[in-house]
Amino acid sequence: MGFREYRIGSIMFGVALATSMVVTIYMPGLDISNTTATATALEKQLTYGKVAGFDYGDPFLHGDDKPIKVILKKDPKTGATIDETVAYVFKPGTSLPSGLVHEHINGAAIQALSVSLGKTDQVSVEAGGVYLVEKSVKDGVETPYIELASVTRGWTIDATLKAADQEILAGSGKVMFIREGCWWCHTLLPEQTHDWQSFGRPPMLGDFNGESPTTFGSDRKAPDLLHVGSRNSSKEWMMMHFFNPRLVQPHSIMPRYDYLWGGVDKKGNNIDLAKWDEEFDAYRDGSRVYPPEVPEYADNSEIRYLIDYVLDLK
Amino acid sequence: MLKYLFAKEEDIPGGSASIFFGFSCIMWFIVGTGIGSFNAAKLAFPDFFTHYYALQFGHMRQVHVHTVIFGWIVGAFAASALYIVPALGNTKLWSEKLGVWNCMAWNVGLMLALSTLWFGMTSGREYSDFMWPIDIYIAFCMVTPLFINIFMSILNRRTQGIYTTNWFFAGSFFMLIIVFLVGNAPEFFHLTGLNEAYMTWWFAHNVLGLLITPVAAAITYYIVPKVTGNPLYSHRVGHLHFWSIVVFYSTPAAHHLMSSPLPEWLKSFASVEGVLILVPAVAYVCNILLTMQGRWSMFVENIEIKYTITGVLLAIPLNMQGGFQQTRAINWYVHGTGWIVAHAHLALLGFSTFAEAAAIYYGLQTMVRRKLYSLSLANFHFWMLLIGFSLYWVSMTIAGLIQGAGKIYEVPYLDIVIAEHPYMIVRWLGGTMVFLGNIVWLYNMYMTVKEGEKLEHGVLPHEVAYVR
Numbered sequence: 151m152g153f154r155e156y157r158i159g160s161i162m163f164g165v166a167l168a169t170s171m172v173v174t175i176y177m178p179g180l181d182i183s184n185t186t187a188t189a190t191a192l193e194k195q196l197t198y199g200k201v202a203g204f205d206y207g208d209p210f211l212h213g214d215d216k217p218i219k220v221i222l223k224k225d226p227k228t229g230a231t232i233d234e235t236v237a238y239v240f241k242p243g244t245s246l247p248s249g250l251v252h253e254h255i256n257g258a259a260i261q262a263l264s265v266s267l268g269k270t271d272q273v274s275v276e277a278g279g280v281y282l283v284e285k286s287v288k289d290g291v292e293t294p295y296i297e298l299a300s301v302t303r304g305w306t307i308d309a310t311l312k313a314a315d316q317e318i319l320a321g322s323g324k325v326m327f328i329r330e331g332c333w334w335c336h337t338l339l340p341e342q343t344h345d346w347q348s349f350g351r352p353p354m355l356g357d358f359n360g361e362s363p364t365t366f367g368s369d370r371k372a373p374d375l376l377h378v379g380s381r382n383s384s385k386e387w388m389m390m391h392f393f394n395p396r397l398v399q400p401h402s403i404m405p406r407y408d409y410l411w412g413g414v415d416k417k418g419n420n421i422d423l424a425k426w427d428e429e430f431d432a433y434r435d436g437s438r439v440y441p442p443e444v445p446e447y448a449d450n451s452e453i454r455y456l457i458d459y460v461l462d463l464k
Numbered sequence: 465m466l467k468y469l470f471a472k473e474e475d476i477p478g479g480s481a482s483i484f485f486g487f488s489c490i491m492w493f494i495v496g497t498g499i500g501s502f503n504a505a506k507l508a509f510p511d512f513f514t515h516y517y518a519l520q521f522g523h524m525r526q527v528h529v530h531t532v533i534f535g536w537i538v539g540a541f542a543a544s545a546l547y548i549v550p551a552l553g554n555t556k557l558w559s560e561k562l563g564v565w566n567c568m569a570w571n572v573g574l575m576l577a578l579s580t581l582w583f584g585m586t587s588g589r590e591y592s593d594f595m596w597p598i599d600i601y602i603a604f605c606m607v608t609p610l611f612i613n614i615f616m617s618i619l620n621r622r623t624q625g626i627y628t629t630n631w632f633f634a635g636s637f638f639m640l641i642i643v644f645l646v647g648n649a650p651e652f653f654h655l656t657g658l659n660e661a662y663m664t665w666w667f668a669h670n671v672l673g674l675l676i677t678p679v680a681a682a683i684t685y686y687i688v689p690k691v692t693g694n695p696l697y698s699h700r701v702g703h704l705h706f707w708s709i710v711v712f713y714s715t716p717a718a719h720h721l722m723s724s725p726l727p728e729w730l731k732s733f734a735s736v737e738g739v740l741i742l743v744p745a746v747a748y749v750c751n752i753l754l755t756m757q758g759r760w761s762m763f764v765e766n767i768e769i770k771y772t773i774t775g776v777l778l779a780i781p782l783n784m785q786g787g788f789q790q791t792r793a794i795n796w797y798v799h800g801t802g803w804i805v806a807h808a809h810l811a812l813l814g815f816s817t818f819a820e821a822a823a824i825y826y827g828l829q830t831m832v833r834r835k836l837y838s839l840s841l842a843n844f845h846f847w848m849l850l851i852g853f854s855l856y857w858v859s860m861t862i863a864g865l866i867q868g869a870g871k872i873y874e875v876p877y878l879d880i881v882i883a884e885h886p887y888m889i890v891r892w893l894g895g896t897m898v899f900l901g902n903i904v905w906l907y908n909m910y911m912t913v914k915e916g917e918k919l920e921h922g923v924l925p926h927e928v929a930y931v932r
Contacts, residue, residue: 185657211584343723362654369800402881406514
């Protein structure tokens with residue numbers, strides 16, 4: 151029978167659907183894409199790298215192909231003491247975030263400064279590089295920009311890692327945050343109408359440029375974590391909490407993440423979970439005075455990535 | 465079923481594809497609700513099956529969501545469409561063979577999709593959690609063949625007009641392909657930032673709004689007139705429903721992100737459009753309930769009508785919630801709480817599951833030409849579903865209101881967790897009832913095919929099925 155008596159209807163259907171998509175995708179897309187990035191967005195891009203979800207560089211979500219955030223107190227090249235500086239080390243081959251690959255992601259002013267002062271026109275995946283987020287004044291407005299310190303200051307990757315006071319693997323940690331489904335319960339989105347007192351400042355329009363995925367979550371079964379590192383900066387507390395949340399919060403419903411230790415502690419000894427649980431049960435029932443020790447995690451363990459990420463959420 | 469994969473088209477009995485889909489979707493429903501029940505147990509008792517990487521809540525939560533959406537809901541849509549579309553066109557399905565292959569590809573694809581998701585290979589985007597190669601597979605190997613089969617069957621119909629149900633089937637599965645390809649564009653083309661966040665919710669909104677709600681409604685547009693014998697109350701109101709779905713329901717994606725820093729005009733626009741969702745909703749519910757005029761006794765006596773009308777009645781609170789909870793005045797209170805979880809289950813486990821269960825009950829009897837094996841078991845299944853769902857919905861709504869109060873008064877979060885604990889237990893009990901009811905359902909349907917009383921030609925199952 152065909153559609154001959156439905157010709158007008160079919161055309162109207164196409165027009166309606168297309169109009170709807172223009173209004174709900176094209177127009178918001180134009181508006182959002184014109185957003186100028188904030189310094190937070192630049193820092194997030196350099197911390198988390200290209201994608202924290204499934205990607206060629208890390209198909210099994212092991213936290214590979216991610217930059218290393220380091221805290222420097224001396225200049226890697228000269229060795230002179232400098233103000234505490236955050237640098238982002240991309241080893242050769244590490245995929246770059248959108249803002250370093252596409253010129254329209256961060257906004258025109260940031261892009262202009264990044265190229266003129268930061269030399270980001272010389273970025274290269276093959277060679278890697280050391281990046282900084284700097285601020286300058288452009289047209290009377292203080293504007294953040296990305297600086298490729300390997301070119302501007304001659305900071306090599308090896309020297310920077312050697313000079314680093316602390317290595318923060320928050321990029322790999324965000325992968326853990328996504329893979330382990332932390333975001334099903336913990337939002338990263340303090341709401342605009344409340345939440346200021348307990349969870350801190352809501353994110354701004356430009357805070358997300360170049361981040362992928364944004365993962366701010368929709369269902370809050372647990373505290374918001376956007377600024378958790380400012381509320382609680384204790385690595386030891388995080389370690390105990392991840393190993394068994396009931397150790398520090400008896401009523402918590404959070405799952406245990408003991409398997410992220412990878413079965414071994416920092417010294418490479420196997421962790422005896424059954425024994426630990428037995429001791430913990432005894433402690434909980436009151437027949438033991440002290441809780442069992444939580445094993446220190448290895449430097450390349452997945453729990454290290456995750457704790458680095460959580461403490462880095464300032 | 466597998467022997468038909470390589471059979472000649474004319475050797476495959478009519479309805480094979482639909483039966484294949486029908487049993488697959490019941491099995492996926494059991495798996496999905498089983499995982500759901502397991503997850504709920506973990507929220508009530510967090511040390512239940514601890515230490516295991518694969519059984520951790522964060523790995524299983526999205527597996528539950530996608531099993532019920534793609535395995536049960538959309539699978540049941542496919543089963544329904546593959547027998548309703550030809551029946552309404554007074555013709556055969558365009559290709560049974562394509563249908564059988566489609567179901568095969570569906571089950572294999574879903575198995576692959578869910579297991580990769582389970583082991584952590586995710587895009588990290590809610591509702592579009594599958595990694596993008598799987599998204600492409602779903603769009604081209606699962607949904608497109610289904611759409612082609614439906615569309616070609618409608619083209620080859622032997623009736624003058626196209627009935628309301630078939631507008632929705634053709635329109636919705638077409639829109640599903642578009643929504644899948646456009647909504648996953650952030651993964652295909654590496655879009656980032658708020659564009660990615662917004663597109664995630666554009667997808668999530670439209671996969672529900674342009675697929676699940678309208679197709680579930682389309683099924684009831686078929687079942688109610690068919691089983692009661694009443695003609696549809698009004699085709700014009702049906703038109704109003706269809707067109708307002710396309711125009712209004714496709715636009716309010718941003719109302720899922722009311723508390724995020726999206727442009728304010730977008731949130732206001734989405735919120736207003738979100739209230740306009742009530743236009744198709746009210747048109748639809750009135751149309752179906754008015755079709756029941758003079759046949760209300762069937763709501764008690766007939767199992768398919770009992771399921772369908774329960775679903776339609778659940779659509780009333782569903783749409784009232786949906787229309788208003790996204791306005792700024794209400795959203796700030798309920799956003800991100802269990803209220804929304806309850807609402808999502810009202811849509812999927814309430815409204816659409818009841819409509820689809822009716823279609824599967826009716827369709828399998830029609831296609832195998834056998835009476836239902838046991839009406840008592842079907843009634844048992846109905847009450848397990850309804851009581852289980854109600855426990856879930858009420859407890860999660862209360863838990864959501866507690867969370868909302870705790871949120872606006874900025875109560876320390878752990879106190880909210882403690883206050884919610886009893887409701888988490890009730891939620892788990894409700895979910896478990898649904899799961900157990902579904903096992904009974906599978907048994908009942910299997911026995912219907914094996915041992916149900918044969919129907920004579922020219923007799924519809926509902927005309928004799930429940931005469932005892």
